[in-house]
Amino acid sequence: GSMRFQTKSGSSPADMPPVMERDTDSEAGHGIMAKPQSMVSRLRKSIWGDLPRDEYKKIALLSATFLFIVGTYWLLRTQKDALFMKITGKLYIPYAKMCSFGVMVPLILAYCKLVDMVQKHVLFYIICGAYGCLFLLISLCLMIPGVGPDENMKPSPDRLLGWAIYMGIETFGSLTVPLFWSFVNSITDTNTAKSGFGLITWGAQFGAIAGPTLGKRAKSLGMAPLMLMGTVGIFFVPVMVRIFISVYPSTQEGAITKKQTGPVEGLRLIAQHRYLLGIFGVATFYEVIGTILDYQMKFLLDNEFKSAGEVTAFMGSFGQCANGLALVFAFVGTGFFINNFGLVFCLVCFPISLAFVVFYVWTNPSIYVLFYSMVIIKGLSYALNNPCKEILYIPTTKDVKFKAKSWIDMFGGRAAKSAGSMINAQLKTAAALGAYTGPINLTIIGVWISVALYTGRTNQKMVQEETVLGAEPKAPPSPLSNLV
Numbered sequence: 001g002s003m004r005f006q007t008k009s010g011s012s013p014a015d016m017p018p019v020m021e022r023d024t025d026s027e028a029g030h031g032i033m034a035k036p037q038s039m040v041s042r043l044r045k046s047i048w049g050d051l052p053r054d055e056y057k058k059i060a061l062l063s064a065t066f067l068f069i070v071g072t073y074w075l076l077r078t079q080k081d082a083l084f085m086k087i088t089g090k091l092y093i094p095y096a097k098m099c100s101f102g103v104m105v106p107l108i109l110a111y112c113k114l115v116d117m118v119q120k121h122v123l124f125y126i127i128c129g130a131y132g133c134l135f136l137l138i139s140l141c142l143m144i145p146g147v148g149p150d151e152n153m154k155p156s157p158d159r160l161l162g163w164a165i166y167m168g169i170e171t172f173g174s175l176t177v178p179l180f181w182s183f184v185n186s187i188t189d190t191n192t193a194k195s196g197f198g199l200i201t202w203g204a205q206f207g208a209i210a211g212p213t214l215g216k217r218a219k220s221l222g223m224a225p226l227m228l229m230g231t232v233g234i235f236f237v238p239v240m241v242r243i244f245i246s247v248y249p250s251t252q253e254g255a256i257t258k259k260q261t262g263p264v265e266g267l268r269l270i271a272q273h274r275y276l277l278g279i280f281g282v283a284t285f286y287e288v289i290g291t292i293l294d295y296q297m298k299f300l301l302d303n304e305f306k307s308a309g310e311v312t313a314f315m316g317s318f319g320q321c322a323n324g325l326a327l328v329f330a331f332v333g334t335g336f337f338i339n340n341f342g343l344v345f346c347l348v349c350f351p352i353s354l355a356f357v358v359f360y361v362w363t364n365p366s367i368y369v370l371f372y373s374m375v376i377i378k379g380l381s382y383a384l385n386n387p388c389k390e391i392l393y394i395p396t397t398k399d400v401k402f403k404a405k406s407w408i409d410m411f412g413g414r415a416a417k418s419a420g421s422m423i424n425a426q427l428k429t430a431a432a433l434g435a436y437t438g439p440i441n442l443t444i445i446g447v448w449i450s451v452a453l454y455t456g457r458t459n460q461k462m463v464q465e466e467t468v469l470g471a472e473p474k475a476p477p478s479p480l481s482n483l484v
Contacts, residue, residue, distance in 0.1 A: 055192060055196060056199075057247075058248060059196045059199050059200055059203075060203065061240070061243065061244045061247065061248075062184055062200050062244065063199065063200045063201075063202070063203030063204055064203065064240055065180065065237065065240040065241055065244060066180055066200055066201075066203070066204035066207075067203060067204045067206060067207035067208075068207060068233050068234075068236045068237045068240055069176050069177060069180055069204070069207075069237055070177070070204045070205075070207050070208045070211075071204075071206075071207025071208055071210050071211045071233060072207075072211065072230050072233030072234050072236075072237070073169075073172065073173045073176070073177070073211070074207075074208050074211030074212050074215075074319050074323065075210075075211035075212070075214055075215060075226065075229060075230045075233065076135070076169045076172065076211075076227070076230045077169060077173070077211070077315070077319070078211065078212050078215030078216075078218070078312050078315040078316050078319055079165075079169075079215065079218070079223060079226060079227065079230075079308075079312055080165060080166060080169040080170070081093065081298055081311065081315065082149075082218070082223075082308040082309075082311035082312040082315065083148070083149060083162060083165050083166075083223065083308055084096060084162045084163075084165060084166045085155065085298075085302050085308070085311065086149035086155060086307070086308040086311075087148065087149050087155060087156075087159050087161055087162030087165075088155055088156065088157055088159055088162030088163060088166075089155035089156065089157060090155075090298065090299065090302040091428075092157055093295060093298065093421075093424075094295065094421035094422070094424045094425040095421070095425070096163065096166045096167070096170075097170070097291065097414075097417045097418055097420075097421035098418045098421050098422065098425075099163070099167065100166070100167055100170040100171060100174075100414055100417070100418075101414040101415055101417070101418040103167050103171060104171060104174060104410055104411055104414040105411065107171060107175065107410070108406050108407060108410050108411050109264075111123075111127075111175065111179075111406055111410070112264070112265070112266060112402075112403050112406060114126060115402045115403060115406075119252065120182070120183055120186060120402065121183065121241050121242075121244075121245050121252060123179055123183075124179065124183075124237060124238045124241040125238045125241070125242075127175055127176060127179060128176065128234050128235065128237045128238045129235075129238065131168070131172050131175075131176075131234050132231055132234040132235045134168050135168060135172075135227060135230055135231040135234060136228070136231045138161070138164065138165055138168065138227055139224050139227040139228040139231055140224075141161055142161075142223050142224035142227055143224045147161055148161065148223060148224070149223065149307075149308040170414075172234075174409070174410045174413055174414060175410060176237070177409075178405055178406060178409035178410055181390045181393075181405075181409075182393075182401050182402045182405050182406070183241075184197075184200070184390070185390060185393045185394055185401045185405075186398060186401050186402075187251045188394060189394065190391060190394045190395065190463050193387075193390070193391045193394055194335065194338045194339055194343075194391065195335050195339065197334070197335075197387035197390060197391065198330050198334025198335040198338070198383070198387055199330075199335070200387075201326070201330040201334060201382060201383055201386065201387055202327060202330035202334070202383075205323050205324075205326050205327035205330060205382070205383075206327070208319070208323035208326070208327075208382070209319070209320055209323045209324055209327065211230075211319060212315070212316040212317070212318070212319025212320045212323065213316065213320055214226060214229060214316075215312050215313070215315060215316035215319065216312075216313045216316030216317060216320070217313075217316075218308070218309045218312035218313055218316070219307075219309035219310070219312075219313060223308065223309075223312070226312075265399055265403050265404075266399070266400075266402075266403030266404040266405070266406055266407040266408075267404075267407055269399060269400055269403070269404040269470055270404050270407060270408065273469060273470070274454075274458075275455065275458050275459075275462075275469060276400065276404055276408070276469070278451055278452075278454050278455030278458065279389065279392050279393070279408055279455060280408045280412050281447075281448065281451035281452075281455070282347060282385075282389055282392070282448075282451060282452055282455055283389055283408050283409055283412055283413065284408075284412045284413060284415065284416035285351070285416070285444055285445070285447070285448035285451070286350075286351075286354070286381060286385065286416075286448075287412075287413050287416035287417050287420065288416045288417075288419050288420040288423075288444055289354065289358065289377075289420070289441045289444055289445070290374075290377060290378075290381070290420070291416070291417045291419075291420025291421060291424070292420045292423055292424060292433075292437050292440065292441060293358075293361065293370065293373065293374055293377070293437070293441070294374065295420070295421070295424040295433070296361075296365070296370055296424075296430075296433045296434070296437060297367065297370040297371065297374055299430055299433060300366075300367040300370065300430060301314060301367065303430075304367060318371060318374065318375065321371075321372075321375040321379075322374070322375045322378035322379045322382070323378075323379070323382070324379075325375060325376065325378075325379030325380075325383070326378070326379040326380075326382040326383040327383075329379060329380065329383040329384065330382070330383040330387075334383050334384060334387055337349075337384065338387070338388065338391075342456075342460075343388055343391060343392075343456050343459060343460065344452075344453065344456030344457055344460065346384055346385075346388045347385075347388050347389075347452040347453075347455065347456040348449055348452045348453055348456070349384070350380055350381070350384055350385040350388075350452075351445050351448045351449050351452060352445075352449065353376075353380060354377060354380075354445060355442060355445045357373045357376055357377055358373075358438060358441045358442055358445065359438065359442065360373065361373045361437075361438070362434070362437070362438025362439075362441075362442075363438075365430075365433070365434035391459070392455060392456075392459050393405055395459070395462045395463055395466075395467060395468055395469060396468065396469040396470050397468060397469065397470035397471050399470055400469060400470040404470075423437075423440060
């Protein structure tokens with residue numbers, strides 16, 4: 001059978017003592033089961049695939065860890081644009097996204113260097129510790145009168161706190177989410193991923209809903225306390241990672257003994273393999289389109305509401321709806337679609353669905369049309385496109401999973417958002433945004449579909465042939481070996 005998460009004991013359902021009868025519909029084969037349980041087993045298998053029962057505990061711990069990452073990120077995200085628009089100004093959002101692209105470069109280089117130096121789970125301790133300290137400092141600054149958002153003060157690009165908040169929140173999400181999936185990909189095989197990744201996403205969506213729910217109370221709680229809550233959530237992430245490592249020590253990487261390949265190894269691998277360029281496209285085309293539509297919504301939003309608290313509450317409602325949709329779809333749809341229709345279908349289905357949404361927004365550009373359109377786009381992105389994208393990394397080496405992935409997800413994601421922001425910077429009115437973004441987005445989607453087809457089919461071939469991308473080719477046997 002296919003390999004699963006490795007366990008310390010190495011035990012499997014097949015090692016269990018035989019019984020007189022087995023229920024073949026039970027993936028664990030634990031013997032005679034009542035008919036209702038067998039029906040539950042069939043239903044579970046049809047939705048989530050053939051996932052052994054002992055894997056559910058591992059997935060639950062990973063999902064709880066991801067819950068703190070995305071929950072904290074969404075709590076901070078609901079504040080990001082509200083604080084920036086009221087401290088710095090809405091017209092500077094495109095420039096802030098472009099600046100975050102430049103900030104990510106040294107961060108990625110440092111991250112890739114750390115991959116060579118420390119065990120993979122230690123990366124969580126370093127990165128989350130650093131961001132926790134940063135947001136603790138920001139929380140304290142927001143408590144100082146005249147430093148944070150003030151209705152009696154006009155927004156100004158000279159107020160540096162707004163830039164620090166924006167860069168901090170943008171880069172936090174760009175670093176921690178790819179790091180989590182790199183860690184999971186390194187301890188998972190393809191068959192387990194098809195069933196388990198949807199469940200990991202589903203569990204994490206509870207945190208993604210809790211974050212915006214707190215954000216909706218921004219007017220009563222205040223911006224500084226909300227930022228402080230996010231800081232506490234960040235510090236919980238390494239705690240959860242430590243718990244997972246203590247329960248499953250076999251997933252802990254040994255001492256770093258291999259030759260260090262350097263921080264730019266990821267770029268070399270991407271340039272060398274067309275498959276990784278395909279993943280780059282799958283991961284980044286969405287970011288361009290999402291950035292354009294998101295700015296269009298924020299532009300109308302700033303005209304509609306006057307205070308940072310009102311904007312944060314609106315974005316809290318948006319986060320609740322988007323992550324609520326992702327919660328439902330991840331529970332009943334992600335594993336079902338991947339297991340029954342295949343990875344290629346799912347990779348292509350998302351951009352096609354997005355094309356219909358983009359066309360509707362183009363013909364009906366209003367704040368609430370954009371609201372519900374972005375809910376659909378974000379929800380399907382989290383629950384369908386992201387798990388499929390992560391599965392693409394599984395038949396690859398550690399350097400690909402951590403270094404190439406960091407350049408694709410972190411640098412590529414920032415580059416894509418910067419490209420979208422460059423388009424936004426040229427469209428300075430709501431009328432211009434409504435008129436020109438539709439054709440631009442539909443053109444991008446056309447290219448995206450062809451790239452998704454190529455990448456998905458290549459992944460299918462690699463899995464069938466048991467190819468590991470990035471692995472050094474085995475040396476051919478010596479002719480003298482036949483003489484022994």
